[in-house]
Amino acid sequence: MAETAFLTVEISHRIGGFHLEAGFHLSAPWTVLFGSSGAGKSTVLRAVAGLLTPHKGRVALRSRILLDTSSGISLAPGQRGIGFVTQQPALFPHMSVRRNIAFGLHQLTHDGRELRTKEMLALFRIEKLADRMPSELSGGEYQRVALARSLAPRPELLLLDEPFSGLDAELKTSILKDLSTQTPLLYVSHDLAEAYQTNAEVIVLDNGRIETQGPVHEVLAPKRAQLLRQLGAE
Amino acid sequence: MDTQALWLTLKLATVTTALLLCIAVPLSWWLAFGKARWKVAVEAVATLPLILPPTVLGFYLLVLMGPRTAFGRFFIHLTGHPLAFSFSGLVIGSMIYSLPFAVQPVATGFSGIRTEILDAARLLGASPLRVLFFVLLPLSRRSLFSAAVLCFAHTMGEFGVVLMIGGDIPGATRTLSIAIYDQVQDFRYTDADRTAFLLLAVTLLALIAVYSMRKQARSG
Numbered sequence: 001m002a003e004t005a006f007l008t009v010e011i012s013h014r015i016g017g018f019h020l021e022a023g024f025h026l027s028a029p030w031t032v033l034f035g036s037s038g039a040g041k042s043t044v045l046r047a048v049a050g051l052l053t054p055h056k057g058r059v060a061l062r063s064r065i066l067l068d069t070s071s072g073i074s075l076a077p078g079q080r081g082i083g084f085v086t087q088q089p090a091l092f093p094h095m096s097v098r099r100n101i102a103f104g105l106h107q108l109t110h111d112g113r114e115l116r117t118k119e120m121l122a123l124f125r126i127e128k129l130a131d132r133m134p135s136e137l138s139g140g141e142y143q144r145v146a147l148a149r150s151l152a153p154r155p156e157l158l159l160l161d162e163p164f165s166g167l168d169a170e171l172k173t174s175i176l177k178d179l180s181t182q183t184p185l186l187y188v189s190h191d192l193a194e195a196y197q198t199n200a201e202v203i204v205l206d207n208g209r210i211e212t213q214g215p216v217h218e219v220l221a222p223k224r225a226q227l228l229r230q231l232g233a234e
Numbered sequence: 235m236d237t238q239a240l241w242l243t244l245k246l247a248t249v250t251t252a253l254l255l256c257i258a259v260p261l262s263w264w265l266a267f268g269k270a271r272w273k274v275a276v277e278a279v280a281t282l283p284l285i286l287p288p289t290v291l292g293f294y295l296l297v298l299m300g301p302r303t304a305f306g307r308f309f310i311h312l313t314g315h316p317l318a319f320s321f322s323g324l325v326i327g328s329m330i331y332s333l334p335f336a337v338q339p340v341a342t343g344f345s346g347i348r349t350e351i352l353d354a355a356r357l358l359g360a361s362p363l364r365v366l367f368f369v370l371l372p373l374s375r376r377s378l379f380s381a382a383v384l385c386f387a388h389t390m391g392e393f394g395v396v397l398m399i400g401g402d403i404p405g406a407t408r409t410l411s412i413a414i415y416d417q418v419q420d421f422r423y424t425d426a427d428r429t430a431f432l433l434l435a436v437t438l439l440a441l442i443a444v445y446s447m448r449k450q451a452r453s454g
Binding site: 049050051076077078079082083084086088089090091092093094103104106107149150153 | 348350351353354355356357358359360364368369372373
């Protein structure tokens with residue numbers, strides 16, 4: 001599997017008493033990084049995105065080295081070709097939805113920007129919101145705009161750090177379906193049911209260590225069985 | 235009313251405010267987001283004019299601008315006249331004196347912007363200048379307005395520093411506050427009353443503008 005991997009990650013980082021030692025690769029178009037709260041999931045994503053520089057590590061996306069602490073390479077977040085939607089995505093509050101989506105397209109021509117923005121508005125079915133300000137959006141609309149904005153510059157990988165908490169399952173599934181057709185996803189979740197529904201490749205992170213990696217039904221089956229036993233369903 | 239002093243004061247306040255904002259924006263950015271260990275020392279120096287007696291600041295500036303220092307001699311060599319007792323000298327003195335009034339509101343405005351917003355801009359490939367002009371400055375416009383108004387009003391009413399480094403030269407360094415001092419010395423209380431009322435009104439209006447802006451910001 002490693003031969004076809006498009007992302008390889010080796011990270012060692014210490015925050016206070018917490019020690020993160022994570023190594024994994026991505027080869028599936030949709031991967032869930034699964035773990036309980038405090039397992040280090042967000043730290044992994046921030047390091048891959050370039051918002052945090054780990055003490056030691058190497059991150060490569062396809063043939064590009066994004067981070068290599070041993071040779072002092074660390075590309076800026078905007079040069080990594082990675083989109084990132086955080087737990088609490090922050091739209092630019094002084095810009096309309098249209099301008100928010102177009103913000104990352106400054107290297108395109110005016111027409112190119114317009115075209116790509118329209119594509120994103122259509123993909124996420126938010127055309128009617130184009131001229132609204134972020135303060136006028138509902139929770140679900142806000143999330144859709146944040147995703148459209150991250151996807152607009154055509155990232156090679158999109159990182160999602162539980163950006164759908166608070167949204168209903170139907171809306172969440174519809175958004176994820178829209179996304180998975182566009183770019184590979186690395187999606188963080190601590191919700192077993194949610195991870196199970198995705199039918200994706202799963203990486204289990206526990207207390208700063210990668211426990212296992214594989215298809216969801218193999219990797220999460222013991223946890224599911226344990227949960228069902230606890231619920232008295234088996 | 236000493237109209238010559240009024241125009242000179244308005245000119246001084248305008249030039250000082252404009253130049254100070256150009257310095258305050260990068261300095262505030264560094265203070266808000268910089269990670270240097272000696273940032274605290276710079277912060278203290280930038281706040282010093284708020285506490286320091288104006289005459290102390292004026293005295294040091296007078297010495298610095300005079301022929302006793304290399305800086306003062308260099309300026310005389312360059313322009314043929316000393317920086318002290320000139321309008322340029324007044325501008326430099328006013329900028330240093332009003333520095334905290336520009337830096338504090340702008341740095342507070344920058345620090346108040348959510349990290350997630352700045353992260354989003356960086357992830358979308360924005361250069362530091364693009365972040366400054368398209369994100370930081372628009373989101374801190376109220377703080378910038380407060381800084382501009384406070385600097386302008388503070389410079390309008392400046393006395394100690396101006397007197398120390400500029401003296402009392404009509405048309406060159408005599409500002410409104412020095413005109414009031416002269417009018418009182420000459421027992422021209424009616425003139426002093428008018429000039430003082432003008433400064434009082436400008437200062438009060440400036441503060442009303444700043445507080446209205448803060449109230450607006452709080453209410454959304």
